[in-house]
Amino acid sequence: MDSREGHKDLKIRTEEFLQIFRKGEEFTQEVLAENEKLRFKIVQLEEENKRAREVDPARVKTLEEQMASLVEENRRLMERYREVELENKSFAEKYLEVEQENNNLANLYVASYQLHSTLDFSEAVKTVLEIIMNLVGAEKFAIMLLDEKTMELSAVATEGVAVEDMPSIATGEGIIGRVAAEGESYYAADAPGEKPDLLLPIVCIPLKIKEHVIGVIVIYKLLVQKKEFTEVDYELFSMLAGHAATAIFSSRLYSQSERKLVTIQSFLDLIKEKPA
Amino acid sequence: MAEINFLIVEDSPTMRQLISFALKRVHGAKIMEATDGIDALKKLSAQKFDLVLTDINMPIMDGLKLVSLIRGNDQHKDMPIIIITTEGAEEDRKKGLALGANAYLSKPIQTAELLRLVNEYVRK
Numbered sequence: 001m002d003s004r005e006g007h008k009d010l011k012i013r014t015e016e017f018l019q020i021f022r023k024g025e026e027f028t029q030e031v032l033a034e035n036e037k038l039r040f041k042i043v044q045l046e047e048e049n050k051r052a053r054e055v056d057p058a059r060v061k062t063l064e065e066q067m068a069s070l071v072e073e074n075r076r077l078m079e080r081y082r083e084v085e086l087e088n089k090s091f092a093e094k095y096l097e098v099e100q101e102n103n104n105l106a107n108l109y110v111a112s113y114q115l116h117s118t119l120d121f122s123e124a125v126k127t128v129l130e131i132i133m134n135l136v137g138a139e140k141f142a143i144m145l146l147d148e149k150t151m152e153l154s155a156v157a158t159e160g161v162a163v164e165d166m167p168s169i170a171t172g173e174g175i176i177g178r179v180a181a182e183g184e185s186y187y188a189a190d191a192p193g194e195k196p197d198l199l200l201p202i203v204c205i206p207l208k209i210k211e212h213v214i215g216v217i218v219i220y221k222l223l224v225q226k227k228e229f230t231e232v233d234y235e236l237f238s239m240l241a242g243h244a245a246t247a248i249f250s251s252r253l254y255s256q257s258e259r260k261l262v263t264i265q266s267f268l269d270l271i272k273e274k275p276a
Numbered sequence: 277m278a279e280i281n282f283l284i285v286e287d288s289p290t291m292r293q294l295i296s297f298a299l300k301r302v303h304g305a306k307i308m309e310a311t312d313g314i315d316a317l318k319k320l321s322a323q324k325f326d327l328v329l330t331d332i333n334m335p336i337m338d339g340l341k342l343v344s345l346i347r348g349n350d351q352h353k354d355m356p357i358i359i360i361t362t363e364g365a366e367e368d369r370k371k372g373l374a375l376g377a378n379a380y381l382s383k384p385i386q387t388a389e390l391l392r393l394v395n396e397y398v399r400k
Contacts, residue, residue, distance in 0.1 A: 103387040225364030
């Protein structure tokens with residue numbers, strides 16, 4: 001009984017061993033097949049490697065020439081890129097300049113348009129004040145006109161300072177009088193203090209019709225945010241010197257002629273009404 | 277092209293023309309002008325504006341009063357307002373902004389700066 005059971009057990013163990021052995025055999029076969037494939041691959045790679053080492057010198061030369069040409073082209077393109085970049089920068093700067101010039105011209109156009117849009121003396125003077133305050137950025141300033149009989153300058157309009165506080169100035173006297181006598185603009189080197197001297201302006205512009213001075217614009221103080229004059233301010237001063245003078249002069253003449261016309265008309269009406 | 281409606285509130289004809297000149301460079305700009313705060317309120321009640329540019333020192337009703345009235349009106353409370361004024365002191369700027377203005381420009385104005393601000397608020 002025991003011997004039969006022992007035999008059976010041995011048979012099972014043998015079967016198990018044979019199964020393991022067969023699996024081992026299959027695995028070995030697989031490893032061998034894989035090994036064969038790898039050997040074949042190695043041979044292929046070695047051949048490719050050998051072919052790669054045996055390159056045609058002429059082909060190498062051609063490739064080297066192509067590479068040199070590409071390097072040269074790259075250098076030229078980089079150079080061109082830098083040129084275009086510089087050109088672009090220059091165009092951008094030019095654009096800003098043109099933009100600024102355009103804005104300056106707009107300021108000058110508006111100022112000139114407004115100056116010549118009226119024949120009313122007080123409106124013309126008000127326009128000059130507006131231009132000096134809004135476009136130049138002045139806080140304290142005055143327009144002084146010359147009395148040709150007394151040859152004295154007296155204020156007709158002011159901003160930031162009372163008209164009655166403004167002194168009358170004879171032509172040739174002090175900075176303001178000299179500007180009226182010589183017809184040349186004056187720009188002070190230093191900014192004034194908090195309470196400016198009314199005889200010492202920072203800017204004095206003659207109002208001229210050709211070479212004939214009819215008055216002056218005097219600026220004593222700029223707005224707190226206005227630190228210095230810009231290029232367009234000088235152009236505005238130059239424009240004001242001529243155009244403001246013409247506008248003020250013609251509007252004054254027109255107002256005078258209007259008054260005379262009314263007087264003459266009343267006189268004529270009176271004559272017509274007078275019984276014969 | 278979509279219209280952009282601007283209202284310039286300014287008593288000085290010179291400044292009105294100058295600002296108008298600059299705004300014409302904005303595509304689709306349609307510009308209306310008012311000479312004081314009351315005139316501006318009348319125009320604001322008649323139509324919708326995309327941006328208001330106002331001076332401070334004006335007769336009848338000044339710009340600060342106008343800003344506070346606009347901000348107190350639900351219809352216009354989100355409308356951008358730019359103050360353009362000769363009052364350049366820091367306290368004036370703070371006062372204008374505290375009342376509800378979106379930006380504060382001191383005169384004399386730089387057109388480029390004005391257009392930069394206008395484009396910023398119009399795009400919003």
